[in-house]
Amino acid sequence: MFYWVQYLADWLIYSVLGVSAQSHLGEALNFFVFDTLKIFLLLFLITTIMGIVNSYFPVEQVRNFLSRNKMHGFEYLFASSFGVITPFCSCSSVPLFIGFVKGGIPLGITFAYLITAPLVNEVAIAIFAGAFGFKVTAIYVATGIVLGILGGFTLGKLKLEKHLSPWVQGIIAGAQTEEVLLKEKHTLLQRFPGILREAFTIVKGVSVYIVIGIGVGAAMHGFLPTGFFEQYINKGQWYAVPFAVIMGVPMYSNAAGVIPVVQVLVAKGVPLGTAIAFMMGVIGLSLPEALLLKKVMNVKLIAIYFGTIAFFMILSGYLFNSIF
Amino acid sequence: MKQIKILGSGCTKCKSTYNNVLEAIKQTGIEAQVTKIEDIEEMMKYNVLTTPVLVIDEVIKVKGRVPDISEIKLLLV
Numbered sequence: 141m142f143y144w145v146q147y148l149a150d151w152l153i154y155s156v157l158g159v160s161a162q163s164h165l166g167e168a169l170n171f172f173v174f175d176t177l178k179i180f181l182l183l184f185l186i187t188t189i190m191g192i193v194n195s196y197f198p199v200e201q202v203r204n205f206l207s208r209n210k211m212h213g214f215e216y217l218f219a220s221s222f223g224v225i226t227p228f229c230s231c232s233s234v235p236l237f238i239g240f241v242k243g244g245i246p247l248g249i250t251f252a253y254l255i256t257a258p259l260v261n262e263v264a265i266a267i268f269a270g271a272f273g274f275k276v277t278a279i280y281v282a283t284g285i286v287l288g289i290l291g292g293f294t295l296g297k298l299k300l301e302k303h304l305s306p307w308v309q310g311i312i313a314g315a316q317t318e319e320v321l322l323k324e325k326h327t328l329l330q331r332f333p334g335i336l337r338e339a340f341t342i343v344k345g346v347s348v349y350i351v352i353g354i355g356v357g358a359a360m361h362g363f364l365p366t367g368f369f370e371q372y373i374n375k376g377q378w379y380a381v382p383f384a385v386i387m388g389v390p391m392y393s394n395a396a397g398v399i400p401v402v403q404v405l406v407a408k409g410v411p412l413g414t415a416i417a418f419m420m421g422v423i424g425l426s427l428p429e430a431l432l433l434k435k436v437m438n439v440k441l442i443a444i445y446f447g448t449i450a451f452f453m454i455l456s457g458y459l460f461n462s463i464f
Numbered sequence: 465m466k467q468i469k470i471l472g473s474g475c476t477k478c479k480s481t482y483n484n485v486l487e488a489i490k491q492t493g494i495e496a497q498v499t500k501i502e503d504i505e506e507m508m509k510y511n512v513l514t515t516p517v518l519v520i521d522e523v524i525k526v527k528g529r530v531p532d533i534s535e536i537k538l539l540l541v
Contacts, residue, residue: 231475239513
C-alpha cells in the first residue's frame with residue numbers, strides 16, 4: 141500500500157538531495173520523509189472516516205443511549221466501544237464525566253468510556269496503523285476496548301460513589317434519564333464539507349506533535365544501532381512492563397507524539413508489549429488529567445482509578461509480549 | 465450588545481477559541497461582552513459534554529471544537 145511513498149522518499153533523499161543511502165543522515169532523513177507522508181495520509185483518511193461515523197453518533201447521542209438503556213452488562217461493551225468512535229480531548233474529561241453521571245449512567249460505565257476514549261481514538265489508530273501495520277492495530281483496538289470494559293467493571297464493583305465531591309453526589313442524587321435527541325436530517329453529501337473541514341482541523345492540530353515525534357524517531361532510527369535497547373530491556377525481565385507504565389504516567393503527550401518514538405523503540409529491540417505498555421501509560425494516564433479530576437473526586441478515588449487502569453495496562457503489555 | 469461566553473477549563477483549545485472570538489469581534493466591530501467560564505459547576509448548567517463551547521446570547525453555537533474567525537463572524541451577525 142505504501143510502496144510508492146517509500147519510492148518517493150528514496151528518490152527525494154538519495155537522488156534529489158544526493159545523500160548516501162548508507163549514511164546515518166541518509167537513513168534518518170529517508171525515514172523522516174517516508175513516515176511523515178505515510179502517517180499524514182493515514183491520519184487524514186481515518187479522521188475523515190471517524191468524522192462520518194461521529195456525525196451520525198455524536199457523544200450526546202451516546203450518553204442518552206446509555207442513559208435510557210440497561211443492557212445486562214453489555215453497556216460496558218457499548219460504553220467502551222463508543223470511546224473509540226468519539227473524539228476525545230483530556231480537557232473534556234470532566235464535563236463528560238459529569239454529563240454521564242447526570243444522565244443516571246452508573247459510575248463503572250462512565251469509567252469504561254473514559255478509559256477507552258484517550259487510548260483508542262482516530263489519531264492513535266492512524267499513527268498506530270502507520271507504525272505497526274493493520275494487524276497489530278486491530279489487536280490494539282480490541283485490547284483497548286477490553287481494557288475499558290474490565291477497568292470500568294472493576295471500578296463499578298468497588299462502590300466508589302462516596303469518594304466523589306459532594307456537589308457531584310448531589311448531581312447523581314438528582315440524575316434523570318436523558319431524552320431522545322432530535323436527529324439532524326442531513327444527507328451524507330450535505331455533512332461532508334463540515335466533516336472534511338473538521339478532519340483537516342484535527343490533522344493540523346496534531347501535526348506539530350507528529351513531526352516532532354517522527355523527528356526524534358528518525359534520529360534514533362538513523363543513529364542508534366539495531367537491537368540497541370536489547371542489552372537493557374528484554375522479554376525475560378518481568379519488571380520491565382510495570383516499570384514502562386509507571387514511567388509513562390508523568391510524561392504527558394498525546395498519541396501523535398509518542399507513537400513514532402515507540403515505533404523506533406520497537407525497531408531497535410524493545411519488546412512490543414513493553415513499548416505499548418509505555419505508550420498506554422503516556423496517553424491514557426496523565427498528571428494534568430488527575431488535576432482536572434480533582435474537581436469531581438477525592439485523591440483516594442483518583443489513586444484507585446489510576447491504579448486499576450495501570451494494572452490492566454500492565455496486563456495488556458504482557459499480552460502483547462506473549463503474542464509477538 | 466451581544467453576550468458571548470466561552471466555556472472551557474483553560475486548555476489550549478479554549479484559549480484559541482477565546483482569541484478567535486476577540487479577533488472576530490475586532491474585525492466586525494460589533495459590540496459584545498465576552499466572558500470566560502472556567503468553573504465546572506457553572507459550565508454544567510449548559511449541559512455540555514465537550515469543551516470548548518461558544519455561547520452567544522445564551523444559545524450554544526459551537527461545542528467540542530475550535531471555531532475559526534470567519535465562522536465566528538458569521539455567527540455574530
